[in-house]
Amino acid sequence: MAATFFGEVVRTPCRAGTEEEEEEEEGNRETPEDREVRRQLARKREVRLFRRQTKTTLEVSLLEKHPCSKFIIAIGNNAVAFLSSFVMNSGAWEEVGCAKLWNEWCRTTDTAHLSPTEAFCVFYHLKSNPSVFGSCPRKNMQVTILTCRHVTDYKTSESTSSLHTPFLKALKTQNFKEPPFCSLLEQPNIVHDLPAAVLSYCQVWRIPAVLYLCYTDVMKLDLITIEAFKPVLSSKSLKCLVKNIPQSTEILKKLMTTNEIQSNIYT
Amino acid sequence: MASRYDRAITVFSPDGHLFQVEYAQEAVKKGSTAVGIRGTNIVVLGVEKKSVAKLQDERTVRKICALDDHVCMAFAGLTADARVVINKARVECQSHKLTVEDPVTVEYITRFIATLKQKYTQSNGRRPFGISALIVGFDDDGIPRLYQTDPSGTYHAWKANAIGRSAKTVREFLEKNYTEDAIANDNEAIKLAIRALLEVVQSGGKNIELAIIRRNQPLKMFSAKEIELQVNEIEKEKEEAEKKKSKKTT
Numbered sequence: 001m002a003a004t005f006f007g008e009v010v011r012t013p014c015r016a017g018t019e020e021e022e023e024e025e026e027g028n029r030e031t032p033e034d035r036e037v038r039r040q041l042a043r044k045r046e047v048r049l050f051r052r053q054t055k056t057t058l059e060v061s062l063l064e065k066h067p068c069s070k071f072i073i074a075i076g077n078n079a080v081a082f083l084s085s086f087v088m089n090s091g092a093w094e095e096v097g098c099a100k101l102w103n104e105w106c107r108t109t110d111t112a113h114l115s116p117t118e119a120f121c122v123f124y125h126l127k128s129n130p131s132v133f134g135s136c137p138r139k140n141m142q143v144t145i146l147t148c149r150h151v152t153d154y155k156t157s158e159s160t161s162s163l164h165t166p167f168l169k170a171l172k173t174q175n176f177k178e179p180p181f182c183s184l185l186e187q188p189n190i191v192h193d194l195p196a197a198v199l200s201y202c203q204v205w206r207i208p209a210v211l212y213l214c215y216t217d218v219m220k221l222d223l224i225t226i227e228a229f230k231p232v233l234s235s236k237s238l239k240c241l242v243k244n245i246p247q248s249t250e251i252l253k254k255l256m257t258t259n260e261i262q263s264n265i266y267t
Numbered sequence: 268m269a270s271r272y273d274r275a276i277t278v279f280s281p282d283g284h285l286f287q288v289e290y291a292q293e294a295v296k297k298g299s300t301a302v303g304i305r306g307t308n309i310v311v312l313g314v315e316k317k318s319v320a321k322l323q324d325e326r327t328v329r330k331i332c333a334l335d336d337h338v339c340m341a342f343a344g345l346t347a348d349a350r351v352v353i354n355k356a357r358v359e360c361q362s363h364k365l366t367v368e369d370p371v372t373v374e375y376i377t378r379f380i381a382t383l384k385q386k387y388t389q390s391n392g393r394r395p396f397g398i399s400a401l402i403v404g405f406d407d408d409g410i411p412r413l414y415q416t417d418p419s420g421t422y423h424a425w426k427a428n429a430i431g432r433s434a435k436t437v438r439e440f441l442e443k444n445y446t447e448d449a450i451a452n453d454n455e456a457i458k459l460a461i462r463a464l465l466e467v468v469q470s471g472g473k474n475i476e477l478a479i480i481r482r483n484q485p486l487k488m489f490s491a492k493e494i495e496l497q498v499n500e501i502e503k504e505k506e507e508a509e510k511k512k513s514k515k516t517t
Contacts (some may be wrong), residue, residue, distance in 0.1 A: 152293065196279065217296050217432075224433055224467065253470060266297040267315055267330055267344040 041104040057128060070237045071143045075194050077221050078214065079146035082229040085252040087241050093124040143202050143209035144237045146197045146229060150216045154187050166216035166228040176208040181231040183214060210235075226252060234253075287395055288388050291344075292416035295395035298343030301330060302441070302463045303401035305413040306456030310403035312341045312461040312478045314430070315468045331478045331488070333417035335360040337404045338373055339478060339486050343431030344418075352396060356380055373412035375405040377422050385420025395419070398411040398432040405482050427459075433467040440466050453481065461497050472498030 021256035074083040099121040151165045170180035171191060185191070191199065195211050212232050216225040232238060280286060299315040314330040333339045336357050342349040359379050363371045371379075380400060388395045395418045402414045415430065416422040427445045429437035431437045440463050457479065464475050475498075477489040489497075 217293070222432075224436070264328075264346060266294070266344060267299065267328070267342070267349065 045103040047099060069140055069142065071141060071239060073145050073198060075147040076219075078148045078216070078219075078225045079229065081221055081252065081255055082226045083146065085226070085255060086230075086233060086248040087238060088124065095124050098123060121245070141207055142237055143197050143198065143207055144232070144235065145198055145209065145211040146214075146232065148214045148216055148219065148225060149192075150219055151217045153189075154215045156182065156186075163215075166214050166218075166225045168228055168231065169213045169215065170210055171213065172210040173199065173203040173206075173208060175206050176210050178208075178210070178236055180210055180212070181235060182212070221255075223252065254260070283389060285419075288419045291395040291397045293328040295344040295399045295418065295430060296432055296434070298345075298384075298398075298431040299330070300429060300433055300464060300467050301341040301343050301401055302427070302429040302437055302460055303341065303403055303413045303415070303425070304441075304445070304450070304456050304460045304463075305403070305411050305425070306453060308411070308482055309453040309456050310405070310411045310413060310480050311456050311460040312339065312401060312403055313464045314341050314476050315464060316474045316476045318474070330400075331476060331487045334376060334402070335364075335370060335404075335485050336375055337370060337480065338402065339404065339480065340400050340402040342398045342400045343432075344377060345396070348396045349398045349400075350435075351378060352383065352398060352494060353401070355383060370407070372406045373402060373414060374406075377402045377414040377416060380418045381420045381422040383420075384416060384418060386497050388418075388420060401430060404480055404489075407429075409482050411480075411482070427463075429463065436467055437463050453479075457498060458501055461494070462501055465498070465501070 016138035025227065072083065072087070074080045131256070148166075151160070151163060154160075154163070156163070169185040169189075170182050171185045172180060190196070191211060191213065199208075199209055199211050212229065214225060214228050216228065218225055270444050284492055299317055301312065301314040304311045304313075312331050316330070317328055319325045319328050330343075331339060331341045332353050334353065338360070340353070342352075342358075344387070356379060360371050360376060363369070363375070380402070384396050387393045397418060399417045401413065402416070403412065405411055413428065414422050415425055415428050417430075427441040429441065441459075444459060444462070448455070449459050457477065460477065461475060465471070468474050472495055473491070475494055477494055477497075479486075479487050479489070
């Protein structure tokens with residue numbers, strides 16, 4: 001242990017191995033009470049699927065109700081804005097369900113009544129072509145995942161100041177045969193959280209899937225970040241869905257102005 | 268490894284980084300874009316105006332500030348840090364004038380601001396200032412100047428530069444379009460600044476603020492109408508250029 005100028009105590013590596021082990025054990029000792037509290041909280045975790053904006057839960061799995069050929073998932077506000085302006089703007093999309101969840105890290109304390117506005121994920125399908133959408137591990141399905149990550153998470157031997165943000169990187173499953181619209185994500189970079197879970201699931205079930213990850217230095221809703229996803233519009237999955245790009249750009253601009261968060265910290 | 272060296276900025280990391288200074292540079296990228304252009308007889312500062320809340324007084328949200336009659340600056344990053352730096356710079360400008368009976372040179376005040384910023388990267392218990400600044404003005408010799416400072420306390424003279432969000436995109440645009448013709452006259456320099464901002468500004472000319480200093484003249488802030496006029500001219504020029512292109516191809 002060492003003290004810094006500010007009086008805080010910092011752990012320093014110790015060559016006397018035994019000393020370190022004892023310290024670690026002390027820190028990690030959990031009382032049975034702690035364990036019980038954790039178990040109770042874990043039991044309260046839930047994920048529920050609802051039919052449309054109602055409170056009725058889906059008796060039949062959403063997956064079986066809507067088998068599909070193309071599944072597109074957007075994670076994060078920039079990816080969602082891209083999808084809603086460029087893809088969902090062309091054609092009539094119908095909301096078929098939503099997923100709501102609660103775990104001990106959620107801010108709401110009411111576990112029994114999750115309001116419709118607290119949907120974690122909303123599912124839409126294209127009215128004219130109901131085979132577009134779904135989440136079932138059926139054959140002939142192709143999955144596209146869009147998400148963003150801050151460029152400071154990108155590990156590279158180049159200097160970060162020479163990186164041209166925002167930029168796209170792709171990661172695909174073995175069964176995905178189409179060439180991606182950008183370079184593949186190099187080692188030692190890894191994908192995290194939900195996009196990683198979806199991609200792993202697709203790899204295990206041999207579903208062709210591709211993840212387009214946009215590295216940006218602006219994590220809030222930003223026009224330039226959203227436009228970085230544009231090359232994806234030429235992919236097989238999205239080409240037939242996108243009709244009017246100039247109109248989509250206008251809608252995007254409106255979305256930006258209505259959603260601008262007022263913050264006085266940065267000017 | 269980074270987490271051990273984030274806490275005290277007076278500590279270098281094993282590979283020679285001052286992480287707090289680098290993180291401060293990230294804070295600068297959270298501010299909206301500012302662009303500075305040094306013309307032959309004019310210096311121009313253009314900024315992307317932040318959208319103001321309904322009940323907020325627009326006049327109190329300013330990104331371009333005068334430091335003295337002949338020097339002004341635009342910043343990007345933490346608003347409060349900028350206020351502190353600007354206040355100190357303004358006091359220094361007057362103190363210099365009273366002491367040596369001459370107004371500060373642009374380089375002097377830039378060096379003052381940069382030295383102040385560097386002190387905060389080498390002091391106990393202090394964090395660096397999270398702002399970058401573009402400082403423009405004319406010296407007594409009549410030469411236009413543009414300087415840029417960053418949180419580490421470095422400063423350099425530039426012909427044209429941008430700071431804040433999407434600064435790289437704007438800088439690349441300037442590298443392609445900053446030519447002797449482009450800054451030949453004052454109007455062209457102003458247009459270049461606006462064109463550079465339009466590359467990244469999300470809602471067009473309404474969100475641009477512009478300030479210019481001409482030789483031996485005080486700072487002039489453009490009104491919204493004047494900016495709109497310039498934007499309309501630029502759009503006309505673009506259309507004409509596109510028509511010419513399409514004629515050539517046919």
